Amino acid sequence: MSREHRCALLAEAERAELIELADACIADGAQVRVLVGPEVGCVTAQVREPVLEQRFLLGDVLACRPRWSSRATAAGPCVSGGRPRGRAGRRGARRRGDRLIEDRDGRLDVREEALEWLGEQAGAGRIRLLGHYPSSPQEIEELCERGGSVAEFPTTTAAAKATREHGMPVVMGAPNVLRGHSHNGNASGRELVGRGLVTALASDYLPSGLLSAALLLAEDGPASLPEAVGLVTGGAADVAGLPDRDRLAPGLRADLVLAEPGRPWPVVAAVLRAAPGGDAA
Structure with missing residues (x-):
């Protein structure tokens, strides 16, 4: 299972499921000792688009970063979306991921029902x-x-x-x-x-x-x-x-955009919006 697939499953998981996953990661008799108490705070999330590498603000999210160790793993931060560390953690995460996939496959009939309904709406010209x-x-x-x-x-x-x-x-x-x-x-x-x-x-x-x-x-x-x-x-x-x-x-109705080519972006000089009757205003 790829890292992207695991992250997607984690993003879809409910709170109780994440708690179960955490329990599985420290199962098999591993003794966990908290090294540093959890640090809780707000983190500003951004994305960078790959064309001009411009950054866009997505919003603030609540983050928690504990630091822990056990006999099965080396000490290290627990990072959301990262790879579970240690053999016990990997086995537990893999089992949990398999169960999530089985649960999803068991609901495919709901997907088919939804797609059938959407197809009916499309056939009727509603969507x-x-x-x-x-x-x-x-x-x-x-x-x-x-x-x-x-x-x-x-x-x-x-x-x-x-x-x-x-x-x-x-x-x-x-x-x-x-x-x-x-x-x-x-x-x-x-x-x-x-x-x-x-x-x-x-x-x-x-x-x-x-x-x-x-x-x-x-x-x-x-x-x-x-x-x-x-x-x-x-x-x-x-x-x-x-x-x-x-x-x-x-x-027909159309807006007019007056623009001058340029690099990296063209320059828009004016926008003439169509009037209700269809003529540019």
Whole structure:
């Protein structure tokens, strides 16, 4: 089990489950001695986006850091999300992780029931059902059968191609385009745009990246300027099921953005918002 998988399981665990996991880590007769009392305080959580390495504040969280030792492990801090230390700790954590996986698998019928209900809502036109991270043509087939209408961030070229063969939109992330590749080895947004397989870009975690990604695509050549801008305007509206806007055409509603290309970010000089009747104000 990978460290990321363990952290995901810990994040989903209830308080009682975490207490049980802690008990398992010090089981098998290990004698625990507290070296330093727990330190409790607030920690400011931040994330750093990988394009320009800018930091964003997420908020304050309560943190507790004890220091302990036992015969089975060396003394050391207990860090949330870290690797359990010592053979006894690893065995207990592994057993607990296995039980969490079994419990999740035992609730798959709830997942299927929820997806069936969502498919009914999508079929009735009440919602737009998107498939996130589809990786194969088979998953695209399953998405269609469930009533899905959009593939968001397909991880392979084959999945993106299958989506377009079904006449569905393909959404890729602007940060992927700005980097030139996926941060975790999935399909490259620029490459898929160059193959004509992308119909829209999403901001993902970087709202300011939409306009920059469109201009970069036009500058580097995978798309013309009108095609690239269409990925963040009309293409995005199609994904949301809003065909009445985001195109410069008679009878449609659209805002106008006056921008000047620049590195690393373009400069927006003005935004002219559409009036209720559809004309720019």
